[in-house]
Amino acid sequence: MKIPRIQTFDSLIAHKNYRNLWMGNFCANTSIWLQLLTLGWLVKYLTDSNDSSAFLVVGVGGITALPGLIIGPFVAVLGDKLDRRRLVIFVELLMFCVVIIFGFLTTTDLIEVWHVYLYAFLAGTREAITFPVRQALIANTVPKSHLSNAYATSVVTIPGTRMLGPFMGGILLNSTGFFWNFMLEGCLYLGVVISFWGMKTPYTEKENFNFDSPKFSIFQTLFGDVIAGLKYLWFKQRVIPLLYFLAIIPNGILHPVLFLLPMYTSEVLLEGPDYGGYLMAMNGVGGFLMVLMFSAFGFPSKKGIACLLAALAGAIVTMSLSFNLGLIYAFIVLAFLGISQTVFRTTTGLITQTLVHDEYRVRAMSLYRLSNGSIVFFVLLVGWLATNYSVSLTLLGMGLLGVILSSIFFFSSRIRNQF
Numbered sequence: 467m468k469i470p471r472i473q474t475f476d477s478l479i480a481h482k483n484y485r486n487l488w489m490g491n492f493c494a495n496t497s498i499w500l501q502l503l504t505l506g507w508l509v510k511y512l513t514d515s516n517d518s519s520a521f522l523v524v525g526v527g528g529i530t531a532l533p534g535l536i537i538g539p540f541v542a543v544l545g546d547k548l549d550r551r552r553l554v555i556f557v558e559l560l561m562f563c564v565v566i567i568f569g570f571l572t573t574t575d576l577i578e579v580w581h582v583y584l585y586a587f588l589a590g591t592r593e594a595i596t597f598p599v600r601q602a603l604i605a606n607t608v609p610k611s612h613l614s615n616a617y618a619t620s621v622v623t624i625p626g627t628r629m630l631g632p633f634m635g636g637i638l639l640n641s642t643g644f645f646w647n648f649m650l651e652g653c654l655y656l657g658v659v660i661s662f663w664g665m666k667t668p669y670t671e672k673e674n675f676n677f678d679s680p681k682f683s684i685f686q687t688l689f690g691d692v693i694a695g696l697k698y699l700w701f702k703q704r705v706i707p708l709l710y711f712l713a714i715i716p717n718g719i720l721h722p723v724l725f726l727l728p729m730y731t732s733e734v735l736l737e738g739p740d741y742g743g744y745l746m747a748m749n750g751v752g753g754f755l756m757v758l759m760f761s762a763f764g765f766p767s768k769k770g771i772a773c774l775l776a777a778l779a780g781a782i783v784t785m786s787l788s789f790n791l792g793l794i795y796a797f798i799v800l801a802f803l804g805i806s807q808t809v810f811r812t813t814t815g816l817i818t819q820t821l822v823h824d825e826y827r828v829r830a831m832s833l834y835r836l837s838n839g840s841i842v843f844f845v846l847l848v849g850w851l852a853t854n855y856s857v858s859l860t861l862l863g864m865g866l867l868g869v870i871l872s873s874i875f876f877f878s879s880r881i882r883n884q885f
Contacts, residue, residue: 493657527725528845545828569648625753636743752804781868
């Protein structure tokens with residue numbers, strides 16, 4: 467039996483520009499998970515005596531997804547038409563200024579919940595703009611022969627930083643308070659800028675806006691290109707929109723598990739923010755190990771079935787988390803949830819990167835992010851259930867809904883037979 471060659475670092479070794487991108491993605495994704503932990507616990511601290519505390523804690527996680535619904539498809543056009551590298555640098559520098567101001571605000575008595583929500587919205591805007599652009603840049607920094615390996619290796623930075631960001635943030639938060647978490651977040655934004663500064667994109671195949679044209683209208687172009695992207699996916703790559711509908715299960719229905727962790731940690735497990743960080747980090751451990759397998763040995767041949775099974779498995783483990791069997795049990799379940807999320811997101815992302823032409827790549831990735839935006843609606847339900855009933859009952863309901871919808875997709879969807 468032939469042992470497959472481990473190829474995890476092939477793209478990193480071969481392509482300097484991809485190394486720059488990988489490092490920038492590492493910093494960017496670390497900041498996202500650090501921020502999620504910090505904002506959740508900050509809202510809990512500000513609302514501890516409020517009957518709506520659970521709703522507000524969960525809601526601040528959902529508000530970060532709202533910009534993806536509002537502006538995602540439109541800013542994605544800019545990512546397909548403008549210099550992607552410069553766009554990311556510009557947005558990260560703006561966000562660095564915002565986080566420094568907000569960090570100092572947390573040291574005063576003026577900080578209120580609406581400030582946290584405003585910051586979460588701005589942070590979500592940054593993610594709505596830069597995340598699909600950074601994903602599309604993978605194909606601009608490596609040749610097609612290395613795309614599969616490069617994508618898997620890049621995704622290592624998502625669950626990997628989900629281990630690192632919350633782990634560091636939980637310890638820092640428990641020992642020094644909120645200010646230094648936001649300062650660390652600001653340093654990570656600068657890390658993205660430094661990494662992208664010297665990066666080149668030799669495999670770009672797109673055209674730019676012609677700003678010198680007398681007929682140029684930014685609004686007509688934006689709306690026209692959004693519609694063009696939708697038509698391209700629906701008529702040329704029909705399986706991709708179907709995958710994006712399926713993505714509502716792991717990205718919309720099940721992802722609020724991470725927003726519930728501050729309440730789950732304090733009310734069910736009776737632990738503090740340090741253990742909240744460890745739990746989120748454990749979710750990252752599962753995903754990290756899974757994506758290492760992908761980057762080392764490649765993806766499964768039946769990618770459609772892998773996506774369907776991953777969505778179903780994530781729903782089942784979410785249901786199991788509702789049974790409070792102790793801290794170790796919670797660690798294990800969250801690790802398995804991380805595995806299922808990573809299988810789904812990584813495989814879906816690779817399918818998109820492989821099938822979609824570079825001219826439409828950011829728009830396609832941004833439309834995938836709309837499934838994350840659906841979390842805004844589910845967060846309202848999750849927050850209401852957690853406030854009026856219990857965290858455990860809420861987790862049971864989330865998992866049950868995910869199982870039902872995953873089963874419907876599995877037995878009726880064309881996804882199963884596509885790859």
